[in-house]
Amino acid sequence: MNYRLLYFASLRDRAGCAAEAVESDAADPRALYAQIAARHRLELAPEKLRVAVNGEFAAWDRVLADGDEIAFLPPVSGG
Amino acid sequence: MNYRLLYFASLRDRAGCAAEAVESDAADPRALYAQIAARHRLELAPEKLRVAVNGEFAAWDRVLADGDEIAFLPPVSGG
Amino acid sequence: MSAFRLAEIPIDGAALGRELASASAGACVSFEGWVRNHNQGKAVQRLAYQAYPALALAEGERILAETAARFAIEQALCVHRVGDLAIGDLAVWVGVSAAHRDAAFAACRHVIDEIKARVPIWKNEFYADGFSGWLHPDGSPVAE
């Protein structure tokens, strides 16, 4: 399936881009993160991240659909 | 002795003036208030008031000196 | 300039906020007291504040000094209006800067509570029914 990935903060620095299109057989965010973490050598463990799908927070086992936009969010630090 | 009295809020309305000079034999604020309360028909009991002498809070039994400026202060309501 | 001030003209909160500016402060909390159109169920049309200036300035300054000693803040300022005010007018402004927000919130709250309880300033409310009344700190009318 085709997904669009968004990267923020330290993940963006590590991935070297703010967004990318990926083709993947991962069916949920957990499997998808394992793939991209290996490819970009991301070191933040999933327990430290939150997931968003199509602009809303989502669960790690959410079933993904073709064309979904997925973001893995590092701990926030606004304010 | 000669005192200068300052009036504020409801006491000013009742006394009909913001300040007045009085000659009195009262030796402390307690005795002085009894005299002026009778003259101006002030109805606020002394327990509801605070005393200031020469611009600082003072006790009801403070010994007054000739020329002192005395204010009897109703409960405040700023803010 | 003193940290506690009385103002006979409108208070400029933005200008006061700039007086608190500091490179080492991360938080600034301000409180504004506005003239409200009602109190204890009565419609209020306007207010007048009367102060005992010499004592109000001394007591206000004492409150700000006590606050600076008690909380981890950088600076605290307070300005209180006197004279005639209309609905919506800014009656009192308190601003506190600090490295962190815990102290800024706590100190700002402390200042306005103490100002209301201790500073010789009196509020006279003028009501829609034509009556007026001096108030206690809790907003209830003075018996006299």
Place this chain on the structure above:
Amino acid sequence: MSAFRLAEIPIDGAALGRELASASAGACVSFEGWVRNHNQGKAVQRLAYQAYPALALAEGERILAETAARFAIEQALCVHRVGDLAIGDLAVWVGVSAAHRDAAFAACRHVIDEIKARVPIWKNEFYADGFSGWLHPDGSPVAE
């Protein structure tokens, strides 16, 4: 206009305060987060905030709606900067109006606490030693 906003240009706290004006409000509490020249013992030279705009706006709006439901307030607004900021710049502004000050203080504190904990905005601090780092909500560096 939305109650929660992201700003790429300097925040005008005075203009935001005027949006809160109300004849029935007696209290207005505002919080300003300023860029501080130090954090956890390190000298900070400047900051950059990065946001996930779609989700930040939705989550910020949710926080303000929850706050309005939970506290007796009239209105709550929040604006957060994104992009590059210098020491002393206003990074986040929260303002709350209410009939009484208890609710205004509590709600303002609640908003800034929740914004810091939940809204997808990230702070990158640039240090005097030439290094930079993304931060956790508690101000400590992200491990990666």
